[in-house]
Amino acid sequence: MRKPELAAAVAEETGLSKSKAQEVLNAFTDQISAALAKNEGVTLPGFGSFNVRERSARTGRNPQTGASIQIPASKSVGFKAGKPLREAIK
Template identity: 45%
Template sequence: MNNTNFDLQEADSADFEELADSAGLDDSKTKTLTKAELAEMLFESVGLNKREAKEIVDQFFNQIRDALANGEHVKLSGFGNFQVRDKAARPGRNPKTGEVIPIEARRVVTFHASQKLKNAVGET
């Protein structure tokens, strides 16, 4: 984004569309936005140097990871919520042989998009 401050709390669908455009996202071919590209966007829009921008992006994701590892919910207003859920053990099936195999209990991370994000994605 060209020197545009992006606040998820105040963002509308046009802001999300501008962010997607600046990231090079295109309906005709799906592109993956990387942490390096996020850092580059911070560098360009906020004026941080590249090292600081990379550290901020890394620290942001580290904080989310650590909070989830500690069983905390992560709520990003205007974007969505992450949480860890426990899934019980259950029987599964090998699709080739039909053999019943046990699937162990595990913890999984879930994400629920905010209505604002759902609306923005639905309009693109």
């Protein structure tokens, strides 16, 4: 399911117009992005939690040449599904 399809499903479920549901969905994703940018986690009870994960610097290998390369430290977004979501997909 892509974002327009999700917005249409939200509109149908809530009785909102599709454009209003799209605005709500955009606001929702913007708020999650803003919280993660501030290194704060976002928890949605019954669904899951988003958090920032830090990867330390490490030595990797170029698969074409076999040469060692330094991979710098980075941050990524992690998601952990809540128990009701895990149960729903079983």
